[in-house]
Amino acid sequence: MYTDRYRNGYAGGMTELEKGPQGRRRGRGARERILSASRQLFRDQGINRTGMDQLCAVAQVSKRTAYQHFADKDELVAEYLRRFDPGIMAAVFDRSDLTPRERLLAAFEVPASGTQDITPMCPYIAASVELHDPRHPASRYARDYKMTVAARLAETAREAGAASPEQLGEQLALLLDGASARTRVLNAESFPTAAAIAAVLIDNAIPATAREVG
């Protein structure tokens, strides 16, 4: 599996000092524990349906401490999004064992581990919908992230020899978002459909001469 798409947020997950000898030990890593709990709860319940009380309970952090780290919930949500996947989709784009064309296709592969649910919805889309305010810092992060992903796809498309790499990048980005949204609504995996479309678009955009290389 390549992307680990939105599953545990970002590389590393929980730092090891989060639980001590007896399982409880709420000591020093408060901030990371809060963000870790955010990832879990915002994914499972949504942002608006997750109260600060519950969040602090799961993070095993006192409310006081939470509000010393984050001025308010909005700031926490913003940081939650900002800290997501710091090397944007690095696991896909940095795979030097794949040709550029293969990397573009790999972005659509679903983790597909044994006992797991369908792909969770992209947290950036979810946040944009839940917060419902384009000026919210988290909404800005979401926009930035989406544009960055499109840019990286475009960059890879250029490497792959696409005729209009920017256009192909934006198209593939739209496919990813469509798969994410549709997976949520249908409650059924839609990434394979998106992958099929991507294959068509890629073959259509890369001239035969360039295709022979990869």
Place this chain on the structure above:
Amino acid sequence: MYTDRYRNGYAGGMTELEKGPQGRRRGRGARERILSASRQLFRDQGINRTGMDQLCAVAQVSKRTAYQHFADKDELVAEYLRRFDPGIMAAVFDRSDLTPRERLLAAFEVPASGTQDITPMCPYIAASVELHDPRHPASRYARDYKMTVAARLAETAREAGAASPEQLGEQLALLLDGASARTRVLNAESFPTAAAIAAVLIDNAIPATAREVG
């Protein structure tokens, strides 16, 4: 403009007896006024951020009346979605002046009237994200709607002579959802991008022999 996508909900909009001589006359159309206010507020603010108090105020309906028509907010939300666009995308699919192929493409055209914002997000996707519970009646309506749209697209794809109409229908449906989600996140219209992809897919799926007809 073909679709009037999600703008005022469904044909008719407000019934004319909603405001009387002096502007206030809250008489008999309570239920419709409530649903009309729901469409406006849920679109502008989201479901979770719209309280029943505000909704009743906008609908010019007493809270008591609202709860005589709808057992609880969940039921109102469900009905709000159920009443949306009763003849699913009829404005596009029923256009007999267009060839099947043209109808498929018309589904991606943006209203494009003069002074207007970007296309509002598909209310079904929004509800699925906001409610965050696949078992919620509204989430079921959303799923049903999405499957119905895909089916109608597939049907039209078949008319157009597509090789795998079901597959093309699902692909085009994913594009619509992608455009909707991405428009929201980027705060910029993404339907043209989706339309461009649709054109490629359609041309790819309809054999040249069938294409000559339309």
Place this chain on the structure above:
DNA sequence: CTTTATGTACACCGATCTGTTCACTTAACC
């Protein structure tokens, strides 16, 4: 006119939400 829905006005409930206050404890590091 009288009946019967339908709608109104407004106070009120308990629950939950974000955010704050207090005096106190603990962990880490020199």
Place this chain on the structure above:
DNA sequence: GGTTAAGTGAACAGATCGGTGTACATAAAG
């Protein structure tokens, strides 16, 4: 060991939420 920074627990604001109760008004239909 003593200093300092980080974290604790529980109670408590104040607002808002979804939802009710009660008593009254009005429109339409017989």
